[in-house]
Amino acid sequence: MELMELTAAELGKKIQAREVTAVEAAEAALKQIKERDKELNCFVTVDEEGALRRAARVQEKIEKGELTGPLAGVPIAVKDNICTEGLRTTCASKILYNFEPPYSAEAALRLEAAGMVMIGKTNMDEFAMGSTTETSYFGPTRNPWNTEHVPGGSSGGSCAAVAAGECSCALGSDTGGSIRQPSSFCGVTGLKPTYGTVSRYGLIAYGSSLDQIGPIARDVTDCAMLLEIIASHDKKDSTSIQRESYDFTSALQNNAKGLRIGIPRDYFGEGLDPEVASAVRKAASVLKEQGAVVEEFDLSLVDYAIPAYYVIAAAEASSNLARFDGVKYGYRAEEYEGLHNMYKKSRSEGFGAEVKRRIMLGSFVLSSGYYDAYYLKALRTKALIRQAFDRAFEKYDVILGPAAPTTAPRLGESLSDPLKMYLGDIYTISANLAGLPGICLPCGKDRKGLPVGLQLLGDCFQEKKILQAAYAYECVRGEFTLAGGVCSTRTETEMERSGRE
Secondary structure: OOHHHOOHHHHHHHHHOOOOOHHHHHHHHHHHHHHHHHHHOOEEEEOHHHHHHHHHHHHHHHHOOOOOOOOOOOEEEEEOOEOEOOEOOOOOOHHHOOOOOOOOOHHHHHHHHOOOEEEEEEOOOHHHOOOOOOOOOOOOOOEOOEOOEOOOOOOHHHHHHHHOOOOOEEEEEOOOOOOHHHHHHHOOEEEEOOOOOEOOOOEOOOOOOOOOEEEEEOOHHHHHHHHHHHEOOOOOOOOOOOOOOOOOHHHOOOOOOOOEEEEEHHHHOOOOOHHHHHHHHHHHHHHHHOOOEEEEEOOOOHHHHHHHHHHHHHHHHHHHHHHOOOOOOOOOOOOOOHHHHHHHHHHHHHOOHHHHHHHHHHHHHOOOOOHHHHHHHHHHHHHHHHHHHHHHHHHOOEEEEEOOOOOOOEOOOOOOOHHHHHHOOOOOHHHHHHOOOEEEEEEEEOOOOOEEEEEEEEOOOOHHHHHHHHHHHHHHHOOOEEEOOEEEOOOHHHHHHOOOO
């Protein structure tokens, strides 16, 4: 089996057993990028020299016994809104096309400390604003399952890179479903942790009360192991939370017995593709056969999540993006007359259409006369949504549903109708409004051969319950990857043979 067809856990085991070196793993990832990325455009920046240099240092430490972690030497990609010292970090925007941060994000530092080898920065929707990775200044990313389709967004570059074997795993960020929705479209597994579990220090902000960094990988095991590395309390982040435990891999038990799973009826109404609904319900049946208690219930307030989210997110974006003015770093207009004209021209030329749309919307809802009517009302709705989830989690351990109403649309379809694109976030944004953890993993394919994603939501700090449910389902489903352009499925027995249980 090729190195980049292995899961991160499998590859890490081979590196620790001295069957493969970290340098060989990095070279395999870089070779795959050279072969596939001209077509897919998953990466904004590939740091070939730096990656091989880091891999050599890691291998030396492994041989000395200084690095014994399960993912030491494994190649990883990082979304291009996560700061990396001395390596270009653009947010896929013209306004930051040449920005090299003087520091690294806490999550990136923790990857380095664990011995993981960062190979580059992945493409994304500009400033994480979009659901298709088509708003990037560096061009759209294509879905490895079918290159005429989008990979989802805004972490589409990270998800497509993992699906295409250009890296073993990746980091993304999730503001309204930006890890889970592209994971659904690309047939990979992505996890959004509870808000505050992973430090936001060094994550270039879109919506500060909603953003959260999380892992993207081939399977549930890899996601749990990667989350253990990046999760921490960080004094540099005022929203970071000190948790009692950062052990997530102990939840990987092939046992769903006794788990109480709720399925919101609201999620299966108008707008949901019948093939997606069928695949998700089949996944629920699998968990029921495994011993879980599965019931339908009314969640309520689902219809209000999208307007509340886009008012809050746009308001926070308009404030956060005010700092990009062409003065200290990034793009500056070549011709201007005076300071204010320089601001206007730099921002007008530097930001794309979707970013401008959200800045204007945010400025409007925060303006005098509209603040109470829109922004404060959205905050009250956010509180009511949180209360609805509190009531649901009094009865259920996990909430199960689709991650997106359809499989991946064709390139160009969503950009022509922004409202349709916004409505595509209906199943994911509530978790961000309420600060909840959520995981998406593949549960089937539609008639076009495109992946369908299953979403599992848990109460705050209950990542272990959604990991348990996801792992129990995954063990029955088998491995689901795109290897050499073909969907590869391995059975539970083969997974056991490779030492994953």
